[in-house]
Amino acid sequence: MAQSKKKAEKKEPKDEILKAALKLFTQKGYFNTSVADIRREADVSTGTIYHYFKNKEAIADALYQDIIASLNDSLKEIKNRTKNSFERLRAIVELFFALTEDASEVMGFIVLAHHQEFLPSEKPLSMSPPFLLLTEIMQEGIRSGELRRMDPVVANACFYGTLSRMIQLRLEDALEKPLDWYLLDTWTAIWKALSP
Amino acid sequence: MAQSKKKAEKKEPKDEILKAALKLFTQKGYFNTSVADIRREADVSTGTIYHYFKNKEAIADALYQDIIASLNDSLKEIKNRTKNSFERLRAIVELFFALTEDASEVMGFIVLAHHQEFLPSEKPLSMSPPFLLLTEIMQEGIRSGELRRMDPVVANACFYGTLSRMIQLRLEDALEKPLDWYLLDTWTAIWKALSP
DNA sequence: GTCTATACGCCGATAGAC
DNA sequence: GTCTATCGGCGTATAGAC
Numbered sequence: 001m002a003q004s005k006k007k008a009e010k011k012e013p014k015d016e017i018l019k020a021a022l023k024l025f026t027q028k029g030y031f032n033t034s035v036a037d038i039r040r041e042a043d044v045s046t047g048t049i050y051h052y053f054k055n056k057e058a059i060a061d062a063l064y065q066d067i068i069a070s071l072n073d074s075l076k077e078i079k080n081r082t083k084n085s086f087e088r089l090r091a092i093v094e095l096f097f098a099l100t101e102d103a104s105e106v107m108g109f110i111v112l113a114h115h116q117e118f119l120p121s122e123k124p125l126s127m128s129p130p131f132l133l134l135t136e137i138m139q140e141g142i143r144s145g146e147l148r149r150m151d152p153v154v155a156n157a158c159f160y161g162t163l164s165r166m167i168q169l170r171l172e173d174a175l176e177k178p179l180d181w182y183l184l185d186t187w188t189a190i191w192k193a194l195s196p
Numbered sequence: 197m198a199q200s201k202k203k204a205e206k207k208e209p210k211d212e213i214l215k216a217a218l219k220l221f222t223q224k225g226y227f228n229t230s231v232a233d234i235r236r237e238a239d240v241s242t243g244t245i246y247h248y249f250k251n252k253e254a255i256a257d258a259l260y261q262d263i264i265a266s267l268n269d270s271l272k273e274i275k276n277r278t279k280n281s282f283e284r285l286r287a288i289v290e291l292f293f294a295l296t297e298d299a300s301e302v303m304g305f306i307v308l309a310h311h312q313e314f315l316p317s318e319k320p321l322s323m324s325p326p327f328l329l330l331t332e333i334m335q336e337g338i339r340s341g342e343l344r345r346m347d348p349v350v351a352n353a354c355f356y357g358t359l360s361r362m363i364q365l366r367l368e369d370a371l372e373k374p375l376d377w378y379l380l381d382t383w384t385a386i387w388k389a390l391s392p
Numbered sequence: 393g394t395c396t397a398t399a400c401g402c403c404g405a406t407a408g409a410c
Numbered sequence: 411g412t413c414t415a416t417c418g419g420c421g422t423a424t425a426g427a428c
Contacts, residue, residue, distance in 0.1 A: 013411085029313040031227035034403060045413050050405070052411095112310065117225040124368045153371060154362070154381040158389070161361030165353035172320045175349060185350040193354070193389035209393085230421055241395050246423065248393095 014052045016042040018066075021059045026108035030060060030118040060118055067106055072130040079133070085141030086191070092134070093163055093187055097179040100167045108171050111164050134160065141194075148196045158193045162186065210248045212238040214262070217255045222304035226256060226314045256314055263302055268326040275329070281337030282387070288330070289359055289383055293375040296363045304367050307360050330356065337390075344392045354389045358382065 020042035024033040035056050039046055053059045078091045100107045115122050125131060138155045141147035147155065166186055170179050216238035220229040231252050235242055249255050274287045296303045311318050321327060334351045337343035343351065362382055366375050 029310065032313060035405085036403075046405085046415095047407095047413055048411070056404070114225065114308065114310070117228060124370060126365065126368065126370055150385065151378060151381045153365065154378055154385055157361040157365060157382070158358045158385045161357035161359070162354045162389075163357070164361070165357030166350070169322065169349065169353060172322065174320060174322055182347060182350055185347045186353070189346065189350055189354045189389040193358075193385040231423085232421075242397095242423085243395055243425095244393075252422070 013042070013044050013048050016044060017049055017052060017059065018063055022063050022105050022109060025060065025063070025113065026105045030113065057118060060115075061122070063109060064115055064119060064122065067110055068128050068130060071110070072128075072133065075130045075133045075137075079137065085137065085144070085146040086195075088137050089141075089159060089190070089194070090187055093190065094183065096163055096167060097183055097186075100170055100179055104171060107167055111167050112171065131160075138194075145196065147194050150194075155194055159190055162190055162193075209238070209240050209244050213240060213245055213248060213255065214259055218259050218301050218305060221256065221259070221309065222301045226309065253314060256311075257318070259305060260311055260315060260318065263306055264324050264326060267306070268324075268329065271326045271329045275333060281333065281340070281342040282391075284333050285337075285355060285386070285390070286383055289386065290379065292359055292363060293379055293382075296366055296375055300367060303363055307363050308367060327356075334390075341392065343390045346390075351390055355386055358386055358389075 017038060021033070021038050024037055024041055028037075035046065035049060038056075038059070039049055042049075049059075053062070074095055075092065078088060078095065082088045082091055096107070110125070116124065135152060135156055138147065138159065139152050142149060142152060142155065163186070166175075166179065166182060169175050175182070213234060217229070217234050220233055220237055224233075231242065231245060234252075234255070235245055238245075245255075249258070270291055271288065274284060274291065278284045278287055292303070306321070312320065331348060331352055334343065334355065335348050338345060338348060338351065359382070362371075362375065362378060365371050371378070
């Protein structure tokens with residue numbers, strides 16, 4: 001969409017690098033991945049990597065910002081599309097489960113990685129825009145009475161904790177079935193915890 | 197208890213090393229901690245470290261095994277002391293919250309770290325004895341009808357996901373109050389999700 | 393058992409040709 | 411913009427005296 005140029009046929013090295021890095025960071029972790037690994041996986045040279053990125057950390061940072069921004073867009077879209085907490089939270093569970101199946105590397109990078117260990121200047125994930133938006137959604141639900149009166153932090157932990165734990169188990173290959181097989185049970189548990 | 201010897205006055209270097217490593221691993225992460233850092237924090241020499249441990253990974257492994265074993269003992273004690281799922285699960289929440297406040301480094305190492313990244317031969321945490329015991333406790337509860345009929349994996353994710361998320365927020369210093377301030381709300385949410 | 397000194401490989405990053 | 415060649419440094423681990 002944004003690479004336009006003329007014929008938009010050529011693979012952008014920058015994207016190849018990001019794709020390779022995401023795959024390796026999620027599979028082996030940031031510190032177990034060398035720049036040489038990325039170089040090999042992306043099929044570019046060391047020089048090309050350092051032409052597009054200042055250093056290894058900058059690659060991880062670009063990935064992180066991209067994913068956070070895209071997640072934020074999706075949550076905003078959900079918020080506009082739906083009209084109450086039940087629909088919103090349910091749609092978020094569905095989104096996260098679908099992303100885990102269809103873009104497991106993206107979810108692994110967001111849900112499993114400890115960004116603060118390799119992006120020291122980054123705020124915790126719980127302070128990022130999409131997670132603040134989630135908090136906002138839940139607070140609205142509590143105010144309107146659609147959700148139980150409870151501490152918003154606990155509501156958040158209950159929702160995102162359950163959700164991310166299921167995702168983690170799936171990514172660790174500890175589930176017998178794909179995630180959508182557990183969707184109903186997961187949603188029921190979350191909703192019983194949060195509804196009045 | 198176990199160092200006896202004669203007067204049990206001397207600090208064991210091995211314990212000092214483990215203590216220092218635990219602190220640093222939790223604070224900065226395994227990969228951001230060098231053996232020189234551990235050496236400095238424990239106030240011993242490089243030679244002493246390699247006298248007691250084969251390599252850096254072995255230090256992390258010793259910590260992991262110790263903590264897993266101790267956690268397993270605590271869960272077994274809880275299982276013996278209590279007589280139903282309500283009491284058991286509630287006691288586990290209290291245990292984890294108390295440990296987070298009183299031994300934050302231990303909990304940080306268990307809840308936050310990705311052991312598979314630096315202990316490649318280790319099974320996932322969800323396959324370790326204490327977590328299998330937790331699964332067993334929940335399955336018993338489901339069989340006896342004390343917990344809702346639901347997929348045990350989801351029950352587990354709901355319980356441990358919520359719990360560990362609260363702990364994570366506390367360790368990230370994202371909570372305004374200590375954990376026991378949230379105990380009632382947390383437990384209520386978990387129990388509503390799991391009870392019939 | 394504990395220490396100091398040091399070997400050495402790996403990896404992030406740069407230089408500079410094309 | 412992309413490449414190859416290479417450097418400097420850090421960090422793990424060892425050697426060997428005491």
